[in-house]
Amino acid sequence: MGVDDVHEETGGGVGVTTGSLARKLGISPTTLRSWDRRYGLGPASRVEGRHRRWTAEDVAMVHEMCRLTAQGVPPAEAARTAKAHATGTPDAPLPPALPSHAPDEETRRRCRGLARAAVRMDVRALHQQITAAIAAYGLIGAWEEVLTPALRLAGRRWESSEDRYVEVEHLLSWHISVALRESYARSALAVRDEPVDTRPALLACLPGEQHTLPLEALTAALAERGRPVLMLGGAVPAEAVEATVRRIGPAVVALWSQSRGTADLPLARHLAAIRWGVQGARTRSRVLLCGPGWGSHTGSGLPRPTGLRDAVRAVLAAGGADAGHRAAGTGGVAESA
Missing domain, CATH: 3.40.50.280 (Cobalamin-binding domain)
Structure with missing residues (x-):
């Protein structure tokens, strides 16, 4: 979705809602709110007591954020570049995009906490930390930044410890599955005002x-x-x-x-x-x-x-x-x- 699409939809500047923007970009509203809270990638103007509206300039900034993160650029660095791109401020060249990138300190903390909860077999902490990661990063972001790295960490420990951690990996996988299915149930089974008109x-x-x-x-x-x-x-x-x-x-x-x-x-x-x-x-x-x-x-x-x-x-x-x-x-x- 580009700037022209926003003008066409809103009549040249009224702006789009967070839900509408999320659908068009293929991300969740939670991810947009998380980017706003963590990196300041939110609507430039806000009206107290009303739904936030994203202008064409705001959309261009978030679109650039999506493009950069999809290429493997770390979210914090992608956000700085996206904001500089939107304001016309020159920014330092981006490093080449890598298949995997170094997570920020908060992400590393979440991965460590999740791995430790799995090793302790603390099912309550596992569920709380998985759902908290999904709420903070959005489902896709949590999968990429926290859940998959934690599974890889458990797998490496299993391979290097003569099956000592196989039960840890299985436990972690099961609780991630539970959280994913809960998310699916909330979305897919929600009552909708209009019938879905797409093939599955x-x-x-x-x-x-x-x-x-x-x-x-x-x-x-x-x-x-x-x-x-x-x-x-x-x-x-x-x-x-x-x-x-x-x-x-x-x-x-x-x-x-x-x-x-x-x-x-x-x-x-x-x-x-x-x-x-x-x-x-x-x-x-x-x-x-x-x-x-x-x-x-x-x-x-x-x-x-x-x-x-x-x-x-x-x-x-x-x-x-x-x-x-x-x-x-x-x-x-x-x-x-």
Whole structure:
């Protein structure tokens, strides 16, 4: 979303609400509020007792923040650059974006606290710290900045201690799963004034793949943005995934593979070739190859999101609303191309 989009939507300067801006940027309102509180990336003008409104200049600043953090720039540094960009103030050149970046002190503190709670097997502290991280960073930010690093830390301890910490990693994973499902339930099961008019996104682990946590994070993040999701879970048989595609005609199919042994490119291509919809207007689902197991399939021709944020954007960009398909349904009309 750019400055021109804001002017078009608001008539040239009234501004947009936090919820509207969050939906258009593909982030949560909590993340916007957190960036405002932590880095001062908020509306320049505020009216007491009224909802905050973001002007075109405010939106340009936040848009730059999203672009930089998506490239791996640390949030604090990205915020300084985004503000300088918005005001026209020259700033020092950014370092090259890295796949992972050094977290700030608060983030390191949260990771350490979460790891220590897991080692102590303090379930109350685990749940409190996980939910607090989601509230502070937003779901995607918490996954990237706190939860995934804490899981990696537990995994490294497990590998170097002769299975001493395997129970710690499992406990931490389970409580992260609980928090993600709670977030999903709050978003997906909320009463809505208007019916959702988009085809769902279908998420499934490939046959033999039991690592569901990343797809649970994607499920919760999409639900948070009002996107219908069908999450089938771990180790879904190929025929079950195909039957679901033919039955519901999803806009997107995200297939998770943690290891090369579960990556099944022929299945992915087969699903991508299934056509569904009314006669004369058939379409296909967009298939996303998610997870490190697809690393050897760089020339597959199918999109491979690089992380949770990228996967959310890919699903949201696919859309899926189609009145003709909704009216006719998809039962019995899907066919292989």
